[in-house]
Amino acid sequence: xxxxxxxxxxxxNLQRRLVVxxxxxxxxxxxxxxxxxxPSLKVIIVEKTSKLLSKVRVSGGGRCNVxxxxxxxxxxxxxxxxGTNFLKKAFYQFNTNDCVQWFxxxxxxxxxxxxxxxxxxxxxSQTIIDCLMREANKFGVEILLNSxxxxxxxxxxxxxxxxxxxxxxxxxxxxxxxxxGYPKSSMFEWVKALGHSIEEPVPSLFTFxxxxxxxxxxxxxxxxxxxxxxxxxKLADEGPLLITHWGMSGPAILKLSAWGARELANRNYHFSxxxxxxxEYNEHTLxxxxxxxxxxxxxxxxxxxxxxxxPNRLWLYxxxxxxxxxEIRWADLPGKEQNKLIKNLTAQExxxxxxxTFKEEFVTCGGIKLTEVDPNTxxxxxxxxxxxxxxxxxxxxxxxxxxxxxxxxxxWIAAKAIAxxxxxx
Ligand SMILES: Cc1cc2nc3c(=O)[nH]c(=O)nc-3n(C[C@H](O)[C@H](O)[C@H](O)COP(=O)(O)OP(=O)(O)OC[C@H]3O[C@@H](n4cnc5c(N)ncnc54)[C@H](O)[C@@H]3O)c2cc1C
Numbered sequence: 001x002x003x004x005x006x007x008x009x010x011x012x013n014l015q016r017r018l019v020v021x022x023x024x025x026x027x028x029x030x031x032x033x034x035x036x037x038x039p040s041l042k043v044i045i046v047e048k049t050s051k052l053l054s055k056v057r058v059s060g061g062g063r064c065n066v067x068x069x070x071x072x073x074x075x076x077x078x079x080x081x082x083g084t085n086f087l088k089k090a091f092y093q094f095n096t097n098d099c100v101q102w103f104x105x106x107x108x109x110x111x112x113x114x115x116x117x118x119x120x121x122x123x124x125s126q127t128i129i130d131c132l133m134r135e136a137n138k139f140g141v142e143i144l145l146n147s148x149x150x151x152x153x154x155x156x157x158x159x160x161x162x163x164x165x166x167x168x169x170x171x172x173x174x175x176x177x178x179x180x181g182y183p184k185s186s187m188f189e190w191v192k193a194l195g196h197s198i199e200e201p202v203p204s205l206f207t208f209x210x211x212x213x214x215x216x217x218x219x220x221x222x223x224x225x226x227x228x229x230x231x232x233x234k235l236a237d238e239g240p241l242l243i244t245h246w247g248m249s250g251p252a253i254l255k256l257s258a259w260g261a262r263e264l265a266n267r268n269y270h271f272s273x274x275x276x277x278x279x280e281y282n283e284h285t286l287x288x289x290x291x292x293x294x295x296x297x298x299x300x301x302x303x304x305x306x307x308x309x310x311p312n313r314l315w316l317y318x319x320x321x322x323x324x325x326x327e328i329r330w331a332d333l334p335g336k337e338q339n340k341l342i343k344n345l346t347a348q349e350x351x352x353x354x355x356x357t358f359k360e361e362f363v364t365c366g367g368i369k370l371t372e373v374d375p376n377t378x379x380x381x382x383x384x385x386x387x388x389x390x391x392x393x394x395x396x397x398x399x400x401x402x403x404x405x406x407x408x409x410x411x412w413i414a415a416k417a418i419a420x421x422x423x424x425x
Contacts, residue, residue: 015040015041015042016040016041016042016173016174016422017041017042017043017044017171017172017173017174018031018034018041018042018043018044018172018173018174018175018176018418019044019045019046019160019162019170019172019174019175019176020034020043020044020045020046020175020176020178021046021149021162021175021176021177021178021179022045022046022047022177022178022179022180022390022392023045023046023047023049023051023052023053023143023145024053024054024055024056024178024179024180024390024391024407025053025055025056025390025404025407025408025411026178026180026389026390026391026392026406026407026408026410026411027045027047027176027178027179027389027390027411028045028052028053028132028136028411029132029389029407029408029411029412029415030176030178030387030389030410030411030412030414030415030418031043031045031136031141031176031411031415032132032135032136032139032141032415033411033412033415033416033419034176034414034415034416034418034419035136035139035140035141036135036138036139037415037416037419037420038418038419038420038422039139040422041418041419041422042140042142043139043140043141043142044141044142044143044144044170044172045136045141045142045143045144046144046147046148046149046162046164046170047143047144047145047146047147048146048147048148048149048165048179049145049146050145050146051145052129052133052143052145053128053129053132055180056125056128056129056132056404057125057126057129058125058360059125059361059404060117060119060125060401061359062124062125063119063120063123063124063125064119064120064124064125064127064128064129064404065117065118065119065400065401065404066099066103066110066118066119066120066128066401066404067096067099067100067110067118067401067402067404067405067408068096068116068117068118068400068401068402068405069096069112069116069117069118070096070116070402071095071096071097073088073091073092073095076091076095076096076402076405077091079397079398079400079402080395080396080397080398080402080406081204081258081259081261081365081396081397081398082199082365082366082394082395082396083370083393083394083395083396083406085370086370086373086375086393086395087375087395087406087409089375089376090375090376090378090406090409090410090413091409093376093409093412093413093416094408094409094412094413095405095409096405098412099405099408099409100118102408102412103120103128103131106131106134106135107131108120108127108128108131109121115400116400116401117400117401118401144164146165146166147164147165147166147168148164148165149162149163149164149179149190150163150164150165150190151163151190151193152175152190152193152194155171159171159172159173160172160173160174160175160385160386162175173385173422174385174386174387174418174421175385175386175387176378176387176388176389176411176414176415176418177191177368177386177387177388177389177392178388178389178390178392178407178411178414179191179392180364180390180391180392181201181363181364181366181367181391181392181396182201182364182367182392183201183203183364184201185198185200185201188201188367191368191392194380194382194383194386195382195383196368196369196372196380196382196383197368197369197372198366198367198368198369198394199365199366199367199368199369199394200366201364201365201366201367202261202262202265202364202365202366203261203265203355203357203362203363203364203365204257204258204261204362204363204364204365204396205254205257205258205357205358205361205362205363205398205399206254206257206355206356206357206358206362207244207246207247207248207249207253207254207257207355207356207357207358208247208248208249208253208257208273208350208352208355209246209247209269209352209353209354209355209356210246210247210248210350210351210352210353211246211247211353211354213247213350213351214317214321215243215247215248215317215350216243216244216245216246216247217317218243218313218314218317219243219244219245220242220243220244221242221243221311221313221314222240222241222242222243222250222311223240223241223277223310223311223314224240225238225239225240225241225252225279226238226239226240226241226252226275226276226277226279227252227275227276227279228241228248228252228253228256228273228274228275228276229273229274229276230256230260230263230264230271230272230273231271231272231273231274231349232271232272233260233263235256235259235260235263236256237252237255237256237259238252238279239251239252239255240252241253241275243314246356247350247352247356248273248275248350249356249358251399254358254398254399255398255399257355258363258365258396258397258398258399259398261365261396262365262366264355269352269353269354269355270351270352270353270354271352272349272350272351272352273349273350273352274347274348274349275347275348275350276345276346276347276348277308277310277314277318277345277346277348278308278310278345278346281345281346282346282347283342283343283346283347286342286345286346287342290338290342293307293330294330294331294333294338297330298329298330298331299329299330299331300329300330301326301327301328301329301330302319302324302326302328302329302330302333303315303316303319303325303326303327304326305330308345318341318344318345318348319341321340321344321348322337322340322341322343322344323337323340324337324340324341358399361399363391363396363397363403364391364396365394365396366394367391367392367393367394367395368388368392368393368394369394370393370394370395373388373393375413376413376417377413377414377417378410378413378414378417379414379417385421387414387417387418388410388414389407389410389411389413389414390406390407390410390411391403391406391407393406393410395410
């Protein structure tokens with residue numbers, strides 16, 4: 001293919017062309033579906049690196065967490081801290097059911113794990129990559145690696161002129177921008193130059209650093225269900241919590257980091273949390289039932305009798321933090337220490353200073369403003385024949401396959417709209 005096409009005569013008689021920017025999940029899904037839905041369309045993926053589908057390859061520990069077994073749109077949209085209303089319309093066109101079916105029709109059967117995450121039954125992301133590559137070959141999708149888009153302009157005939165690294169360029173009738181999330185707003189300049197505005201990017205999905213706190217000595221200890229609140233905000237979530245050598249991790253923390261991504265960035269990742277280790281109680285209800293707990297175990301040593309089924313190391317730590325000696329009998333527990341223990345069990349306060357990326361897995365909160373994109377087509381409301389898909393949009397989900405689901409959904413919708421739009425251009 002000629003990779004420097006400016007100055008050529010009008011391409012009215014040429015095949016209509018779609019250039020997809022980015023060879024990730026959203027770009028591939030958009031490209032292969034557009035090529036399949038309209039064989040008269042020439043589809044080209046341009047990818048700045050030498051690798052395709054790299055996040056698909058590494059996600060889910062190399063197994064690719066394709067989606068999440070959440071089949072009702074009303075429930076699905078609640079898993080996205082940003083983009084709920086936009087996605088309500090988008091999922092109406094292509095949701096989890098469609099995703100499972102799409103892969104199954106191409107020989108990739110998915111299974112659901114206990115926590116709802118869905119993977120290929122082969123337990124390797126290579127199956128997903130092979131499937132997408134087969135589709136790309138089958139429908140003649142061309143791929144240009146090591147080709148970074150630097151800028152996009154429109155010529156007099158209304159076609160896009162895409163400047164690529166290496167002083168090359170491409171001409172296209174349609175563009176689908178699927179370049180993923182960028183960590184810095186300066187990286188969006190080439191998209192902003194088209195007339196789009198962005199929500200400032202900040203990271204989502206991170207764990208909390210609690211440096212120097214004795215809790216970190218319990219690294220490796222986890223509880224099945226804890227609830228965590230951010231002091232001075234409405235942010236609260238619950239779920240499994242893992243104590244690490246730097247602070248706290250696990251689904252309860254990751255979900256909170258996603259819902260609070262922007263607010264926590266504004267606080268420069270310095271804030272306090274309240275952890276309830278036994279969320280079936282609050283401070284008030286625990287105080288009310290305390291005499292029963294105490295009477296039931298009155299003759300036993302408090303260190304030997306942990307009535308809340310907490311991990312033993314955590315129980316001993318909580319006693320220690322409440323100034324209670326393990327040898328004391330339940331009946332002899334002084335009122336002051338008892339109050340301290342009740343507080344520590346239901347609302348223990350920790351100072352968070354900083355964050356850590358979770359297993360290198362992260363997603364960007366922020367991106368192209370959703371008010372500038374039509375969720376029914378993924379077409380820009382600012383520039384005609386320009387489409388968006390995936391994490392470049394100001395949409396992000398909690399962990400568990402929701403970010404890939406959004407990539408498949410937006411890629412598919414853009415493909416359908418472009419494939420159906422050709423005759424109108
Ligand atoms: C380690 C890791 C694990 C993850 N695990 C999960 C998970 O288990 N479940 C889940 O749902 N989500 C997970 N995510 C998030 C998920 O991978 C992303 O949300 C999803 O891949 C986004 O797809 P995308 O196609 O929009 O962007 P990307 O996958 O980021 O692809 C964008 C592509 O565009 C290319 N590109 C960028 N700029 C340009 C340019 N100017 N010109 C040309 N090419 C360009 C990039 O090189 C990249 O290949 C994980 C993320 C990471 C980092």
